[in-house]
Amino acid sequence: MKRMKATVSYDGTHFAGYQSQPTMRTVQAEIDKALVKLHKDPTSHAVASGRTDAGVHALGQVIHFDTPLDLGDRWLMALNVLLPKDVRITAIEQVSKDFHARYGAKGKTYRYKWSYGELQSPFERNFAVHLGRWNPDVERMNAGAVYLIGTHDFTSFCSAKTATSNKVRTIRKLTLERHQDELILEVEGDGFLYNMVRTIAGALLAVGIGWDEPEDIQKILEAKDRQRAGKTAAAHGLYLLEVTY
Amino acid sequence: MKRMKATVSYDGTHFAGYQSQPTMRTVQAEIDKALVKLHKDPTSHAVASGRTDAGVHALGQVIHFDTPLDLGDRWLMALNVLLPKDVRITAIEQVSKDFHARYGAKGKTYRYKWSYGELQSPFERNFAVHLGRWNPDVERMNAGAVYLIGTHDFTSFCSAKTATSNKVRTIRKLTLERHQDELILEVEGDGFLYNMVRTIAGALLAVGIGWDEPEDIQKILEAKDRQRAGKTAAAHGLYLLEVTY
Numbered sequence: 001m002k003r004m005k006a007t008v009s010y011d012g013t014h015f016a017g018y019q020s021q022p023t024m025r026t027v028q029a030e031i032d033k034a035l036v037k038l039h040k041d042p043t044s045h046a047v048a049s050g051r052t053d054a055g056v057h058a059l060g061q062v063i064h065f066d067t068p069l070d071l072g073d074r075w076l077m078a079l080n081v082l083l084p085k086d087v088r089i090t091a092i093e094q095v096s097k098d099f100h101a102r103y104g105a106k107g108k109t110y111r112y113k114w115s116y117g118e119l120q121s122p123f124e125r126n127f128a129v130h131l132g133r134w135n136p137d138v139e140r141m142n143a144g145a146v147y148l149i150g151t152h153d154f155t156s157f158c159s160a161k162t163a164t165s166n167k168v169r170t171i172r173k174l175t176l177e178r179h180q181d182e183l184i185l186e187v188e189g190d191g192f193l194y195n196m197v198r199t200i201a202g203a204l205l206a207v208g209i210g211w212d213e214p215e216d217i218q219k220i221l222e223a224k225d226r227q228r229a230g231k232t233a234a235a236h237g238l239y240l241l242e243v244t245y
Numbered sequence: 246m247k248r249m250k251a252t253v254s255y256d257g258t259h260f261a262g263y264q265s266q267p268t269m270r271t272v273q274a275e276i277d278k279a280l281v282k283l284h285k286d287p288t289s290h291a292v293a294s295g296r297t298d299a300g301v302h303a304l305g306q307v308i309h310f311d312t313p314l315d316l317g318d319r320w321l322m323a324l325n326v327l328l329p330k331d332v333r334i335t336a337i338e339q340v341s342k343d344f345h346a347r348y349g350a351k352g353k354t355y356r357y358k359w360s361y362g363e364l365q366s367p368f369e370r371n372f373a374v375h376l377g378r379w380n381p382d383v384e385r386m387n388a389g390a391v392y393l394i395g396t397h398d399f400t401s402f403c404s405a406k407t408a409t410s411n412k413v414r415t416i417r418k419l420t421l422e423r424h425q426d427e428l429i430l431e432v433e434g435d436g437f438l439y440n441m442v443r444t445i446a447g448a449l450l451a452v453g454i455g456w457d458e459p460e461d462i463q464k465i466l467e468a469k470d471r472q473r474a475g476k477t478a479a480a481h482g483l484y485l486l487e488v489t490y
Contacts, residue, residue: 011367057368076364085370119321122256123302123372125330 001066003099004075007091008061012052013126013236014086018061019051027052027061027087034082035065049105049243053195055235057127060109060242064101099245107172107244108192112185112201113237116178128182129237136208138176138183143214144207145174147221148200155224157200158193159232167193176204186241199226201233246311248344249320252336253306257297258371258481259331263306264296272297272306272332279327280310294350294488298440300480302372305335305354305487309346344490352417352489353437357430357446358482361423373427374482381453383421383428388459389452390419392466393445400469402445403438404477412438421449431486444471446478 008031016024020032028048035044046063071078075092083089113128115121120130148157151170158167173188185201203220206212212230220228253276261269265277273293280289291308316323320337328334358373360366365375393402396415403412418433430446448465451457457475465473 009367011370080364085365086367088364088367090364119325119333119335120330122254122331122333125256127368 001068001097002070003064003066003095003097005062005064005093005095005099005101006046006075006079006089008048008058008063009088009090010058010061011086011126012055012057015054017052017054017056018048018058027058030084030087031063034079037082038078039067039069047101049101049108052238052240053235055126056238056240057236058240061240062101062105062243062245064095064099101243104245105191105243107188107190108240109186109188109242109244110192110197111239111241112187112197112233113239114183114205116181116183126236129234131183134205134209136183136205137210138178138208140210140214141176141204141208144204144212144217145176147214147217149174152221153224154193154196154221156220156226156229157196157203158226159195159199160226162194164193169193169196174200176208195232198233198235198238199229201237202231203229205233206230246313246342247315248309248311248340248342250307250309250338250340250344250346251291251320251324251334253293253303253308254333254335255303255306256331256371257300257302260299262297262299262301263293263303272303275329275332276308279324282327283323284312284314292346294346294353297483297485298480300371301483301485302481303485304356306485307346307350307488307490309340309344346488349490350436350488352433352435353485354431354433354487354489355437355442356484356486357432357442357478358484359428359450361426361428371481374479376428379450379454381428381450382455383423383453385455385459386421386430386449386453389449389457389462390421392459392462394419397466398469399438399441399466401465401471401474402441402448403471404440404444405471407439409438414438414441419445421453440477443478443480443483444474446482447476448474450478451475 010027015027018027020026020028032045036042046065049062076089079089114131115124115128116131149171153168155167169189169191171189176185207214255272260272263272265271265273277290281287291310294307324334359376360369360373361376394416398413400412414434414436416434421430452459
């Protein structure tokens with residue numbers, strides 16, 4: 001058996017998230033179905049770096065799986081013909097047997113996308129969150145973001161349903177930039193709690209539109225209370241960009 | 246009653262085309278439903294410049310409708326809140342009572358989009374046709390396109406099901422250009438027969454990949470036989486860009 005590491009891109013629009021759930025269409029179920037077919041082995045399955053929620057997209061999700069097959073440079077083609085078109089394996093390589101997509105992950109990068117303009121193009125509706133009448137002050141948002149960079153207890157910035165007891169995480173980079181008609185948040189850290197990026201996006205937007213001051217981010221962080229960070233930003237603006245090992 | 250002219254953008258992916266059909270989701274049915282609600286009048290409806298097929302997109306479809314309402318600059322908002330997010334009214338203005346979206350159309354511009362690359366991004370799958378292993382010669386395609394520019398009988402370049410007896414149309418402009426990872430065809434003419442742009446796209450791709458010679462386009466045109474032009478290109482690469490009056 002060899003261990004393979006693969007990079008996966010998916011449009012999350014028509015998925016009930018990454019993780020398999022009975023009767024729901026999930027990315028994991030589609031990947032496992034493809035592996036089962038390819039290997040003619042009902043136990044064949046992949047392990048991902050982590051789950052993503054319904055509607056969340058990925059450009060660089062990472063999975064691993066074990067295989068007795070030796071497909072050389074036909075791996076990409078072999079898997080992609082078995083996958084639906086909203087999931088693509090974009091890279092694949094053999095790795096050592098101790099590589100683990102989840103436990104070996106050292107960092108993740110996410111992007112959050114808003115779109116400007118009075119109207120949202122129908123072609124953007126599932127891929128960016130429409131700002132509508134809001135014109136957030138990007139400098140204020142970056143000033144608020146500064147308080148989140150570094151190692152903190154992110155209890156205030158994750159879902160109240162988060163099972164993990166240790167809520168200390170390190171954010172290495174957090175930037176907001178306007179690119180033409182899009183406002184892009186990029187965040188890189190050692191790991192993220194459940195709903196953490198979307199909670200951060202929501203809290204920084206509140207700063208951008210003047211509901212909160214940049215310094216309030218520090219206060220919310222210190223409060224260690226999820227109620228303080230306001231509304232979680234919608235799923236369809238979020239992209240898992242990269243997982244590093 | 247006033248007559249309004251509106252520009253409509255739609256993502257055709259989840260529509261069975263523009264024209265209303267019983268039990269199917271269509272753009273026309275969504276627009277008429279919004280007009281009926283807004284006017285509280287079950288006969289309220291719009292007339293479009295023409296239909297588009299299932300999967301075909303629009304950035305500049307044009308419709309007209311009659312209304313007793315005077316909404317001033319609230320028209321866009323009023324209609325868009327009643328429409329699903331894959332249909333947006335992007336512009337609206339009052340026009341004279343003799344304006345007619347269909348009979349008054351003097352010209353239309355369509356775009357056809359292919360994407361390059363070994364893999365097609367899941368985000369592009371409904372919005373461009375994947376070239377896969379093909380790397381068409383764009384110069385050859387433009388050389389073939391030249392034969393189509395001007396006034397011709399386009400019997401060979403429309404669906405055999407076309408009801409219209411007069412198949413003479415004028416193409417004013419027809420260009421193919423590569424923009425990064427996309428191959429873009431743009432065609433402007435006085436009007437187009439059923440499936441005409443997709444048949445042209447298919448025939449020019451056959452020239453680009455060496456199945457046909459540029460001069461064959463002239464022979465296909467002269468044959469006045471739909472069988473000669475080869476495969477109709479897929480619907481999801483096609484966009485109605487503009488209608489002129």
